[in-house]
Amino acid sequence: MKKLIILLLFHALFILPLLSQTISLSTYKLDNGIAVKMERDWTHEWVQQRQDPVTGTETPSVIVNIRTMGELTLSSVTKLTGGGKDVRMKDTPPGTYNLKITSKLSGKPGTIIFDINGIVVKPKMKTTVTVTIYNFQINIEETSGVNKGLASYESNINRYKGNTEQNLNTGVPSFYAKGVHNQAITPDEATSATSGKIKPGTYDVLITVTISGNIQKIWLENFTMKPDINYKITTNLNAGEINYAGITKDVKALHMYPAGTADKQQGAAKPDKSIEIIGYDKPALYYACPPGTYDVLIEIGNGTKNEWRNGVIVRTGMKTQVK
Numbered sequence: 048m049k050k051l052i053i054l055l056l057f058h059a060l061f062i063l064p065l066l067s068q069t070i071s072l073s074t075y076k077l078d079n080g081i082a083v084k085m086e087r088d089w090t091h092e093w094v095q096q097r098q099d100p101v102t103g104t105e106t107p108s109v110i111v112n113i114r115t116m117g118e119l120t121l122s123s124v125t126k127l128t129g130g131g132k133d134v135r136m137k138d139t140p141p142g143t144y145n146l147k148i149t150s151k152l153s154g155k156p157g158t159i160i161f162d163i164n165g166i167v168v169k170p171k172m173k174t175t176v177t178v179t180i181y182n183f184q185i186n187i188e189e190t191s192g193v194n195k196g197l198a199s200y201e202s203n204i205n206r207y208k209g210n211t212e213q214n215l216n217t218g219v220p221s222f223y224a225k226g227v228h229n230q231a232i233t234p235d236e237a238t239s240a241t242s243g244k245i246k247p248g249t250y251d252v253l254i255t256v257t258i259s260g261n262i263q264k265i266w267l268e269n270f271t272m273k274p275d276i277n278y279k280i281t282t283n284l285n286a287g288e289i290n291y292a293g294i295t296k297d298v299k300a301l302h303m304y305p306a307g308t309a310d311k312q313q314g315a316a317k318p319d320k321s322i323e324i325i326g327y328d329k330p331a332l333y334y335a336c337p338p339g340t341y342d343v344l345i346e347i348g349n350g351t352k353n354e355w356r357n358g359v360i361v362r363t364g365m366k367t368q369v370k
C-alpha cells in the first residue's frame with residue numbers, strides 16, 4: 048500500500064486533508080498492454096476530504112471533485128465501496144468506505160486506477176472528496192519503417208505539452224527481458240543515447256530521466272516491439288519551467304525547498320541537502336520543475352553567500368522567473 052504523500056511545498060496550491068486517507072492498488076496501464084510504473088519520480092496524487100452539515104433538502108452524500116494537472120486524463124469515474132459491496136454516493140449511510148478512481152488517459156489509450164481508503168461519512172453530514180492527480184503522460188507513436196527486421200526506437204522528454212526542448216533533460220531507454228530487471232539487453236544498433244534499433248520481442252523498457260542531476264525512472268513493462276516498426280516514445284513531464292532572472296551577480300545555483308523552509312531555518316541562509324528537492328546549476332537557463340510552491344535558496348559566489356526567495360510558485364506549462 049502506498050501512503051498518500053502530501054508535501055509542504057504544495058501548501059499554496061493544495062489544502063492539507065482534515066482526515067487520514069491512503070492510496071492503494073494504483074495502476075497505470077495502456078490499452079496495448081504496457082504497464083507504466085514510476086520509480087524515484089515527481090508524480091503524486093493528493094486527497095482532501097471535508098465534512099459539512101447537510102442543509103435544507105440535502106442528505107448525507109459523497110461528492111467527488113477530480114483535478115488533473117497538465118495533459119493526462121480525459122475523464123474519470125468513481126465508485127464507492129464498503130464491505131466488498133458497492134455503496135450509493137447519495138443518501139450514503141454513515142461509515143468508512145473506499146473510493147475507486149478510474150481515469151481515462153488523454154494520450155495513448157489506457158487508464159489510471161487507484162483506490163482511496165478511509166472515506167468517512169457521518170450522520171447528517173456530507174463528505175466532499177477533492178482529488179488532484181499529477182503524473183507523466185506517456186505517448187508511443189508507431190510508424191512503419193525499413194529496419195532490416197529490427198524495431199527502431201527513439202525516446203524524447205517534453206517538459207509540458209507543446210514544449211519539445213530536449214536540452215537539459217534526457218530520457219535514456221534501457222531494455223530488459225520481461226520480468227528480469229537485473230541485466231540490460233544491448234541494442235543491436237545504438238545511433239545515440241536515446242535512439243537505436245533492437246530485435247523484435249517483448250521487453251520491460253526503462254526510461255531514465257535526468258534533469259540537473261535528479262534521476263527518475265519510468266518502467267514501460269510488457270512493451271511488445273515488432274519488426275520494421277519505428278517507436279517514438281515521448282514522456283510529457285507535465286512540469287513547469289524555472290530560471291534565475293534577477294539582477295544579483297555571480298548567482299551559481301538555485302536550490303528548491305519545501306515552502307516554509309526559510310522561516311524554520313535559524314541563523315544565516317544555508318543549504319540543507321537532507322530536504323532539498325532539486326538544485327539547478329547554470330540558473331540563467333530554464334529547467335523543468337515539478338509544479339508546486341517552493342522556498343528557493345539562491346547560491347551566490349559558490350556558496351559564499353545565500354539568499355532566500357520565499358513562496359515561489361511553479362505551475363504546469365508555465366515559466367517562473369526567480370528574481
